[in-house]
Amino acid sequence: MKKYLIIVNWRTFVALAITSLTTHFTLVKNFQYNFDLTMISIAIIFPLVFTIKSAFRRREKAIEHLAKFKSGLITVNACLQSQSKISDEDKNKIRDTIYNISKYLIEYLGPEHTTLETVRKEAAKISDYIKERSKSMKFNASLKIQGFMRDVLLGIENSAGIKEHRTPASIRAYCLVFIYLYPIIYVPSVYFRLLDGNSQSSPWLLYTLALISTFVLISLFNVQEQLENPFDQDGVDDVKLEMFDLNE
Known part of the structure; x- marks a missing residue:
């Protein structure tokens, strides 16, 4: 169970709270606009994947050394x-x-x-x-x-x-800031598409889509943070240091 809960921390709850409040505001104020969500992948997904790959590469190098x-x-x-x-x-x-x-x-x-x-x-x-x-x-x-x-x-x-x-701290900080801003950009745009498609269950569907997508992004960020220091024994994917200790 630990390996599933390790991706949940205080940042998860902050991101989900921002998403919930944004979704509530969007529904109450009927705030919507048409926005190309491809920009999201460029602004968040690409740098996030880059930092995760870099962290994994550092872990493999650590084992080799x-x-x-x-x-x-x-x-x-x-x-x-x-x-x-x-x-x-x-x-x-x-x-x-x-x-x-x-x-x-x-x-x-x-x-x-x-x-x-x-x-x-x-x-x-x-x-x-x-x-x-x-x-x-x-x-x-x-x-x-x-x-x-x-x-x-x-x-x-x-x-x-x-x-x-x-891995570069500036990129990690950039990713975290944009994950927190993500609901503000994403939710009104999705709401516009749901209304445009005449969805009858748009409020609940909007909450579900917004919360799941935010959870996925912040979980990926948390995975990367766990891999940042592969030696601290604070994650399920950390290097098993006892394997390289002659005293063991």
């Missing part, structure tokens, strides 16, 4: 643990550091309050360790481990970029 991050950490750990010239004590420290990198990134992306700088500092420990021990490793092994660490660092920075930079 986190998958590379986790696979890179696993490979770095396996390579370092296989080095015979590294002591068992150092191997345990390396493993703990690698698990901390995973833990801190998941906390930073999710609802916890770990900072990005903490994640970067923990990742730098592994890079520094590889540089310090590069002479005691085979040259090819050192290069390979550094290559996998590059995937880890890219995963951290790309995921942070997705978290901090959203």
Whole structure:
């Protein structure tokens, strides 16, 4: 049931209230005009679909970056643990550091309050360790481990970029304003067409059409808002962060 109710919030009730009041005013004052509703699709539908597609694309990119991050950490750990010239004590420290990198990134992306700088500092420990021990490793092994660490660092920075930079706020604000204005444009025009078609049930039909169309638009906007931050664990379509945590 949650996945159906997630699209309903305070904005839904505001939009429906505006629609109801506009419809009531239209019927009482017999306010109507002929307007090409194609403009609605240009003014609202197009930018709304654009922002939803952008949010979905960011979510898919986030999954891709986190998958590379986790696979890179696993490979770095396996390579370092296989080095015979590294002591068992150092191997345990390396493993703990690698698990901390995973833990801190998941906390930073999710609802916890770990900072990005903490994640970067923990990742730098592994890079520094590889540089310090590069002479005691085979040259090819050192290069390979550094290559996998590059995937880890890219995963951290790309995921942070997705978290901090959203789809354009101006377009989202524009969509919301026009959704609230939508009933004022739409309802009198539909009322004109209903009367022009000699509909006998125009009042109830007008209420139904107006409320349903407004609900659809504001629900699409709410879906986009839920996808804006794919890491906050506040929506049914958010990235399952526990899948990318080595500690799990």
